[in-house]
Amino acid sequence: MPQLAFASSFWESYDVLEKPVRAGVRKAMQKFQQLTVAELQADKGLHLESVQNARDPRMRTIRISDFWRGVVLAPDDGSDVFLLVNVIPHDAAYSWAAKRLYTTNSATRALEVRNVVAIEELTPALEKAAAAADSLLFAQYSDTVLGELGIDDQVLRAVRTIVDHAQLRAFETLLPEDQCEVLQYLAEGFSPEEVYRDVVTVRRPVDAVPDPDESLAIAIANTASRITLVTGPEELSDILEKPFAAWRVFLHPSQRRVAYRVSYGGPVQVTGGPGTGKTVAALHRVKHLLTRSPDTRVLLTTFTGALAASLRENLSVLLEGDASLLERVDVTTVNAYAHGIVSRLDGKLPSPIGDREERQVWQRVAKKLRLPWTDQFLAQEYRHVILAQDLRTWDAYRAAARRGRGSALSPARREQLWPAVELFESMLRDQKATTHLGICARAAELLAASSPTHHHVVVDEAQDLHPAQWRVLRGAVAPGSDDLFITGDPHQRIYDSKVSLGSLGISVTGRTHRLRVNYRSTEEILSWSTGILSPVTVEDLAGDGSDSLTGYRSLLHGRRPHVDGYGTEQAEVAAVVKRVEGWISQGIRPSEIGVCTRFNVLLDKVYDKLSAAGVPVARVRDTPGPQVEGVRLSTMHAMKGLEFRCVAVLGVTAGAMPFSREVTPASVDALQHESDLLRERCLLFVACTRAREALAVSWSGEPSPFVPR
Numbered sequence: 001m002p003q004l005a006f007a008s009s010f011w012e013s014y015d016v017l018e019k020p021v022r023a024g025v026r027k028a029m030q031k032f033q034q035l036t037v038a039e040l041q042a043d044k045g046l047h048l049e050s051v052q053n054a055r056d057p058r059m060r061t062i063r064i065s066d067f068w069r070g071v072v073l074a075p076d077d078g079s080d081v082f083l084l085v086n087v088i089p090h091d092a093a094y095s096w097a098a099k100r101l102y103t104t105n106s107a108t109r110a111l112e113v114r115n116v117v118a119i120e121e122l123t124p125a126l127e128k129a130a131a132a133a134d135s136l137l138f139a140q141y142s143d144t145v146l147g148e149l150g151i152d153d154q155v156l157r158a159v160r161t162i163v164d165h166a167q168l169r170a171f172e173t174l175l176p177e178d179q180c181e182v183l184q185y186l187a188e189g190f191s192p193e194e195v196y197r198d199v200v201t202v203r204r205p206v207d208a209v210p211d212p213d214e215s216l217a218i219a220i221a222n223t224a225s226r227i228t229l230v231t232g233p234e235e236l237s238d239i240l241e242k243p244f245a246a247w248r249v250f251l252h253p254s255q256r257r258v259a260y261r262v263s264y265g266g267p268v269q270v271t272g273g274p275g276t277g278k279t280v281a282a283l284h285r286v287k288h289l290l291t292r293s294p295d296t297r298v299l300l301t302t303f304t305g306a307l308a309a310s311l312r313e314n315l316s317v318l319l320e321g322d323a324s325l326l327e328r329v330d331v332t333t334v335n336a337y338a339h340g341i342v343s344r345l346d347g348k349l350p351s352p353i354g355d356r357e358e359r360q361v362w363q364r365v366a367k368k369l370r371l372p373w374t375d376q377f378l379a380q381e382y383r384h385v386i387l388a389q390d391l392r393t394w395d396a397y398r399a400a401a402r403r404g405r406g407s408a409l410s411p412a413r414r415e416q417l418w419p420a421v422e423l424f425e426s427m428l429r430d431q432k433a434t435t436h437l438g439i440c441a442r443a444a445e446l447l448a449a450s451s452p453t454h455h456h457v458v459v460d461e462a463q464d465l466h467p468a469q470w471r472v473l474r475g476a477v478a479p480g481s482d483d484l485f486i487t488g489d490p491h492q493r494i495y496d497s498k499v500s501l502g503s504l505g506i507s508v509t510g511r512t513h514r515l516r517v518n519y520r521s522t523e524e525i526l527s528w529s530t531g532i533l534s535p536v537t538v539e540d541l542a543g544d545g546s547d548s549l550t551g552y553r554s555l556l557h558g559r560r561p562h563v564d565g566y567g568t569e570q571a572e573v574a575a576v577v578k579r580v581e582g583w584i585s586q587g588i589r590p591s592e593i594g595v596c597t598r599f600n601v602l603l604d605k606v607y608d609k610l611s612a613a614g615v616p617v618a619r620v621r622d623t624p625g626p627q628v629e630g631v632r633l634s635t636m637h638a639m640k641g642l643e644f645r646c647v648a649v650l651g652v653t654a655g656a657m658p659f660s661r662e663v664t665p666a667s668v669d670a671l672q673h674e675s676d677l678l679r680e681r682c683l684l685f686v687a688c689t690r691a692r693e694a695l696a697v698s699w700s701g702e703p704s705p706f707v708p709r
């Protein structure tokens with residue numbers, strides 16, 4: 001009986017098919033499981049036929065309906081795995097199939113596909129142009145070096161014509177996948193040794209030996225990152241009937257390597273730009289930890305309640321609803337976990353106040369003690385020095401280093417400030433109140449004196465956690481192997497937390513990994529958005545140095561972002577309404593569209609105008625479920641961790657971004673000033689990188705200086 005495998009390219013086409021066509025696909029696939037190879041060849045309904053002039057002699061089409069054809073790679077070497085690669089309309093199917101060639105990569109041993117006809121047609125003309133070019137992108141690498149990285153003869157000829165990054169990008173959709181990735185890494189400046197380690201070694205099967213006659217079945221088995229093999233009839237109906245979540249099945253080798261490594265000697269950190277699948281890696285790590293041992297308990301944390309809800313949903317998808325696994329995972333925010341600890345172990349919980357109320361208390365303190373500082377300065381000193389280092393006494397504060405603070409405080413000034421801290425805390429106590437970080441500090445203290453609650457902690461969206469929150473996580477799990485698995489992106493830090501993980505007993509030295517392939521946004525959206533951050537550097541997640549987005553890229557392509565200025569806010573809002581209507585008329589569902597602003601005031605105006613135009617709207621802060629229709633409206637802060645097919649970011653004006661009230665004057669604290677500006681810049685970056693296919697950025701009057709020129 002033949003076996004059936006599905007290439008990732010199939011899922012991209014299958015996902016958008018209408019129901020009856022999907023039913024046709026299912027029926028055809030069942031035949032592959034019921035008939036012998038000879039019966040398949042003879043089956044009239046299936047009509048398995050060769051493709052005329054196909055460059056790959058194994059290429060076949062099958063009939064799905066009058067209009068639709070499946071494209072299948074049939075083994076011709078005695079092996080029995082059929083690979084379904086695409087479902088496309090009848091007319092396009094034959095020319096698509098005729099141009100494609102599947103080959104086994106000599107280095108990774110995985111199956112990859114190229115548009116062989118397009119490469120052949122383009123190369124001669126490009127060779128002529130290259131002969132006259134001043135420099136070539138890959139000139140420094142010999143044929144042998146490229147050969148060892150899996151570049152074959154046809155691709156090599158094309159590679160020798162590539163003059164710059166733009167030309168490489170134009171080739172990307174034509175080149176075989178693994179070879180393309182090798183070239184992208186080299187073009188980014190990685191050495192051949194690094195590329196061998198990060199691209200070839202992670203894919204190449206450990207037991208691979210050179211085998212010129214390698215069968216299609218073996219190559220398919222070696223391509224887990226792009227091909228899934230179906231083993232039984234139940235599995236087939238399962239995967240064809242449920243909505244297909246590619247992230248569940250096709251992990252990038254770099255994701256698989258970090259998520260499924262049997263064990264780590266201690267805390268591990270996974271970083272990567274937006275959309276590189278850090279959350280996906282975290283979910284797979286949870287699966288690995290749960291399935292490794294039957295009584296393991298895992299704590300999975302993220303930054304907001306809404307993100308925790310979505311993690312819960314996705315974890316259930318990944319674990320296929322298996323209650324015996326799901327009940328061993330607590331998915332929550334660090335704050336909610338800390339609240340739980342304090343109410344359980346203290347028996348009572350003071351109510352937490354928000355940032356605005358906290359600032360009001362500081363105002364009263366400053367006034368009462370006639371202090372020379374603003375409430376903003378006091379709140380920052382409390383957050384970044386006192387709570388960050390868990391300073392409980394005047395002696396401790398007097399001796400503390402004030403890392404990250406740019407204003408010197410003489411011993412006399414510190415002596416003046418400490419009573420303000422005592423007064424602030426006593427005012428909160430009188431109100432039976434506290435701050436969220438105060439609860440975390442208490443929870444960490446309680447955990448330090450009791451036993452850990454979990455065997456493993458997995459932390460998503462780690463970049464904004466405060467040291468007090470890290471202490472809670474440190475206390476939740478005993479130090480040792482596989483204690484903490486941490487994912488985050490320091491370029492998305494929007495709450496200005498300064499952390500040195502090592503000093504908190506969380507050393508990730510020698511256990512840091514980076515993801516570089518963006519699965520969410522098009523390259524056009526990414527490269528424009530990374531321009532927002534190009535003038536600055538950001539501190540890495542562990543607080544040990546700086547981080548960069550080198551090698552960060554997307555394999556998807558689309559339109560460049562719309563970037564527009566308007567004379568008035570009214571005109572800008574009207575343009576956004578039109579843009580949203582345009583997206584909806586192209587078939588995008590309202591809930592797949594996100595609109596965001598820096599402030600609620602402008603968001604309210606957009607809400608009114610969209611509603612008046614008859615467009616359904618829903619606010620992200622009301623946590624509408626996936627079934628609720630309506631364009632999602634959100635502040636930039638609440639966009640963290642979300643994604644939409646189309647995103648409009650409006651109000652990106654000079655006065656709003658950076659928002660001067662949130663930026664400490666340089667004269668008060670030069671370091672804080674810089675870090676406030678960086679936080680505002682990152683906020684715009686986060687908002688723009690939520691977009692998958694389309695991004696529109698706008699302002700009225702003067703544009704924000706963060707908008708790339």
Ligand SMILES: Nc1ncnc2c1ncn2[C@@H]1O[C@H](COP(=O)(O)OP(=O)(O)OP(=O)(O)O)[C@@H](O)[C@H]1O
Pocket residue numbers: 246247248250251252255272273274275276277278279280281489492518519520640641642643689
């Ligand atoms: N291996 C994969 N195959 C297919 N899709 C993937 C894969 N990995 C991630 N994705 C998809 O890419 C998108 C981004 O993934 P994810 O949210 O995990 O990224 P992230 O790095 O956590 O992003 P951010 O930092 O911006 O929140 C999601 O839609 C996810 O389903």
